[in-house]
Amino acid sequence: MGEEYAIKCDRFTRKFGKLTAVDGIDLRIKKGELFGFLGPNGAGKTTTIKMLTTLLTPTEGEAMVAGFDIKTDAALVRSKIGVVPQEFALFKELTAMENLWYIGELFGMKKDELERKSEELLKIVGLYLKKDILTESFSGGMKQRLSVAAGLLHTPEILFLDEPTTGLDPQSRIAIRELTQKLNATGITIVYTTHDMEEADKLCKRIAIMDYGSIKAEGTPHELKEKYGGGHRIELELGPHDGQLLEELKTVANANEVSQENGVVVIHVTSVGGGLIHTISSFLAKKKVKVKEMDMTEPSLEEVFINVTSKQVRD
Amino acid sequence: MANNNSVEKTLDFRKIYAIVKKNWMVLSSDPLRLRVLFIFPLVMILLFGFTAGKTPKHIPAAIADYDKSEYSSIIQAQLYSNELFSISRLVGSQDEGKKLIESGEVKILFVIPPGFGDDINAGRTPEISVIIDESDPSIAQVTRAFTRVFIQGVSNQINAQRVAILSQSARGFSQYLADVRTTAADGRKNDQALANVYAGFIDAKYAASQTDRMVAQTYSKMRNNLGMIFDPNEIVDDYERNASTRSATYALLTASDAQQQTLSQMATYRGFAAVGDRIARDAATIYLSSKELYLSSLEQGRQLAISAKIIDSASMKAKDLADFADSIPPTAISLNEIEPYGSGRPGLDFLIPSILALIVFQGAVMGMGRAIAGERQDGSLTRVFLTPTSNITIIAGTLLFYMLFETLRSSLVVFAAVIIFGVTIKGSLLSILFLITIYAAGATGLGMVLSVMARTQEQYMALAMIISLPSMFLAGVFLPVETMPPALQGVTKVLPITYASDALRGVIIKGFSLSQVVPDIVFLCIFALATLVLSVLMFKRELL
Numbered sequence: 026m027g028e029e030y031a032i033k034c035d036r037f038t039r040k041f042g043k044l045t046a047v048d049g050i051d052l053r054i055k056k057g058e059l060f061g062f063l064g065p066n067g068a069g070k071t072t073t074i075k076m077l078t079t080l081l082t083p084t085e086g087e088a089m090v091a092g093f094d095i096k097t098d099a100a101l102v103r104s105k106i107g108v109v110p111q112e113f114a115l116f117k118e119l120t121a122m123e124n125l126w127y128i129g130e131l132f133g134m135k136k137d138e139l140e141r142k143s144e145e146l147l148k149i150v151g152l153y154l155k156k157d158i159l160t161e162s163f164s165g166g167m168k169q170r171l172s173v174a175a176g177l178l179h180t181p182e183i184l185f186l187d188e189p190t191t192g193l194d195p196q197s198r199i200a201i202r203e204l205t206q207k208l209n210a211t212g213i214t215i216v217y218t219t220h221d222m223e224e225a226d227k228l229c230k231r232i233a234i235m236d237y238g239s240i241k242a243e244g245t246p247h248e249l250k251e252k253y254g255g256g257h258r259i260e261l262e263l264g265p266h267d268g269q270l271l272e273e274l275k276t277v278a279n280a281n282e283v284s285q286e287n288g289v290v291v292i293h294v295t296s297v298g299g300g301l302i303h304t305i306s307s308f309l310a311k312k313k314v315k316v317k318e319m320d321m322t323e324p325s326l327e328e329v330f331i332n333v334t335s336k337q338v339r340d
Numbered sequence: 341m342a343n344n345n346s347v348e349k350t351l352d353f354r355k356i357y358a359i360v361k362k363n364w365m366v367l368s369s370d371p372l373r374l375r376v377l378f379i380f381p382l383v384m385i386l387l388f389g390f391t392a393g394k395t396p397k398h399i400p401a402a403i404a405d406y407d408k409s410e411y412s413s414i415i416q417a418q419l420y421s422n423e424l425f426s427i428s429r430l431v432g433s434q435d436e437g438k439k440l441i442e443s444g445e446v447k448i449l450f451v452i453p454p455g456f457g458d459d460i461n462a463g464r465t466p467e468i469s470v471i472i473d474e475s476d477p478s479i480a481q482v483t484r485a486f487t488r489v490f491i492q493g494v495s496n497q498i499n500a501q502r503v504a505i506l507s508q509s510a511r512g513f514s515q516y517l518a519d520v521r522t523t524a525a526d527g528r529k530n531d532q533a534l535a536n537v538y539a540g541f542i543d544a545k546y547a548a549s550q551t552d553r554m555v556a557q558t559y560s561k562m563r564n565n566l567g568m569i570f571d572p573n574e575i576v577d578d579y580e581r582n583a584s585t586r587s588a589t590y591a592l593l594t595a596s597d598a599q600q601q602t603l604s605q606m607a608t609y610r611g612f613a614a615v616g617d618r619i620a621r622d623a624a625t626i627y628l629s630s631k632e633l634y635l636s637s638l639e640q641g642r643q644l645a646i647s648a649k650i651i652d653s654a655s656m657k658a659k660d661l662a663d664f665a666d667s668i669p670p671t672a673i674s675l676n677e678i679e680p681y682g683s684g685r686p687g688l689d690f691l692i693p694s695i696l697a698l699i700v701f702q703g704a705v706m707g708m709g710r711a712i713a714g715e716r717q718d719g720s721l722t723r724v725f726l727t728p729t730s731n732i733t734i735i736a737g738t739l740l741f742y743m744l745f746e747t748l749r750s751s752l753v754v755f756a757a758v759i760i761f762g763v764t765i766k767g768s769l770l771s772i773l774f775l776i777t778i779y780a781a782g783a784t785g786l787g788m789v790l791s792v793m794a795r796t797q798e799q800y801m802a803l804a805m806i807i808s809l810p811s812m813f814l815a816g817v818f819l820p821v822e823t824m825p826p827a828l829q830g831v832t833k834v835l836p837i838t839y840a841s842d843a844l845r846g847v848i849i850k851g852f853s854l855s856q857v858v859p860d861i862v863f864l865c866i867f868a869l870a871t872l873v874l875s876v877l878m879f880k881r882e883l884l
Contacts, residue, residue: 100348130358
């Protein structure tokens with residue numbers, strides 16, 4: 026298995042009439058990655074996922090998923106991927122166990138393997154005790170966990186989770202995130218879409234921010250913050266000092282801007298690398314300015330997101 | 341290297357089984373819905389069972405009798421005594437009668453043309469004209485049907501009269517023979533006796549030829565009558581097309597029995613004519629042997645006894661002939677006494693095939709909304725699409741389930757019809773099952789086509805309405821097809837429900853075997869195949 030990438034797509038495009046939902050994206054997702062798709066509503070995340078999971082055909086471009094072409098080897102792609110769609114996508118008239126049975130049958134799983142896997146997964150997602158209850162009566166979180174179990178039933182190499190935590194209570198959200206991390210730790214490649222910045226930041230190793238059908242930014246959360254976060258803030262609460270200090274600080278720290286807000290000095294810098302904090306504290310010590318408190322904040326992913334996609338409301 | 345075929349077979353029977361089982365599990369998880377699905381056909385059959393078979397009575401009518409013969413009075417008497425018509429007027433002319441129709445006072449005018457009785461006596465086909473108020477098509481239907489029965493009844497009466505005459509002739513012949521015997525015994529050496537024997541023979545021969553002629557005439561009369569007898573199947577079809585002609589059609593069906601009777605009578609008469617011939621030959625033998633005997637027994641009178649014996653045996657034959665003629669039952673038809681055809685609950689037998697066809701169609705078309713469109717809408721189809729399962733397998737599995745389910749439901753209708761209403765099923769149950777199955781395949785296939793076209797159940801229902809409502813009304817189940825404009829009648833020719841009704845009617849009512857409804861089967865099979873191919877072609881494995 027020389028293949029390095031779990032997912033590889035080039036000039037990936039989908040048009041709906043005049044609307045271009047996905048506009049020629051190029052993407053590489055390595056095996057074993059936990060990759061996040063971020064983007065406002067209608068950015069093209071779900072369309073991209075649907076194409077990668079063979080539910081939609083691209084109008085242009087191509088993609089290899091788990092080593093197979095999504096157009097010519099759709100069935101093979103399906104056998105290698107697991108999907109947790111945005112909607113429930115299971116039979117509410119069937120019990121949890123029956124749903125898994127049906128899906129397993131359609132994956133052509135052997136009877137005993139299917140039984141074993143179903144029980145194992147229901148235990149993992151904490152639904153084993155509810156296995157014989159109609160899913161109609163399940164809560165949103167339970168449905169989502171069952172959906173994850175259904176996506177994992179045939180032991181896929183890649184798991185797609187399309188906004189799995191949207192609309193769930195905090196407990197369910199945490200459960201889903203923990204499960205995702207645990208699964209990724211076992212070696213499954215995970216593609217995760219969300220518009221929860223905090224979640225993406227905590228969970229994903231690499232992120233692509235989509236907007237208007239194309240990928241606007243891509244990298245690790247840290248890289249993105251460095252690049253698009255608009256810099257770090259260093260906040261200083263200082264003892265008595267003269268008015269010149271701010272100007273001097275700006276030069277010393279090579280800051281973009283230094284301001285005073287409610288008695289707190291705020292230094293905006295692009296990067297905190299190169300022992301910057303040390304430089305600042307040495308400078309202040311030399312000036313005999315007392316540092317009462319010092320705080321440093323990284324830019325949030327939300328800032329990155331807004332910077333990349335603008336504040337305009339979508340939908 | 342693996343390929344698509346290793347994970348996805350075009351037709352995967354294990355997966356098809358899983359799809360069938362899943363659909364049953366989904367359906368049975370909602371007991372209320374399941375019960376309603378099974379109760380619906382029962383409700384339909386109960387409704388039809390108790391409302392069908394109402395027949396019109398006392399339709400106002402008039403008679404114009406130009407003939408005024410013995411036979412025309414028989415017809416008048418028949419019309420008067422029939423409950424279907426109420427003869428309000430005896431008019432002098434056809435024009436007078438037409439005016440009554442125009443004024444709405446009567447709906448029908450029966451015209452007995454001049455020479456009607458003469459036609460009967462001469463062995464020609466007599467005619468009765470009927471003028472019908474066409475503004476009421478159902479009455480027009482009833483009257484047309486009734487008139488056919490009527491003429492059949494009259495001709496049967498005439499036949500009965502002729503048989504009576506025949507019987508009388510035979511008796512006369514028997515008497516002549518007895519006379520011959522007496523004469524032969526008494527006048528053994530007398531020339532005069534021989535002359536008497538000869539005269540007796542002449543008389544006997546005449547009687548025999550009379551008999552013969554009579555037989556021939558009656559026979560040809562019957563043949564004429566047969567000319568206007570019709571195909572019993574046509575009657576049943578006629579019945580199906582118009583609910584209100586039912587009563588008259590019962591009569592027609594009985595007329596068909598009368599036809600069978602006439603045919604058997606004809607066979608009898610043919611035998612009768614042969615007997616007449618033999619009598620004539622016997623008489624000649626009697627004459628010759630009597631003459632011979634007379635000559636030879638001038639000295640040997642005892643041989644005369646043998647002659648007497650031969651005469652006796654001829655006499656016996658003549659007597660048998662007379663008895664035989666007597667034993668032919670006169671066939672007088674009275675329309676009031678006609679037994680209802682079938683189960684005694686008039687109408688249901690005839691409607692069962694159509695009800696069945698309707699229930700299967702409605703059930704299949706309405707039920708298929710859940711199948712693909714519904715699963716597309718609630719998202720569960722997504723999950724199926726994410727598995728390596730071919731479109732053909734998905735469609736085949738879904739169709740198979742609904743086909744089996746509809747067949748089960750329809751079997752329940754047949755069962756209910758037999759148990760609750762005592763409907764007689766003349767054909768084989770297996771044939772019915774076969775027809776229902778191929779028909780259900782087509783109906784569910786049609787539902788499938790609509791289901792793959794629609795994105796939501798609401799869209800599906802809108803599409804299904806366009807298809808199922810016309811089928812319901814154009815199939816002639818509720819309204820007679822004849823009353824529709826020709827363009828709409830043409831539409832019925834392409835509806836599967838028309839062919840299913842026709843085939844089921846053939847098997848259930850007429851006791852046809854499958855080989856007798858091959859055209860219907862061919863249409864239904866082509867329809868099922870076409871819908872299957874179409875749904876596979878139209879099936880889009882895309883989720884927007």
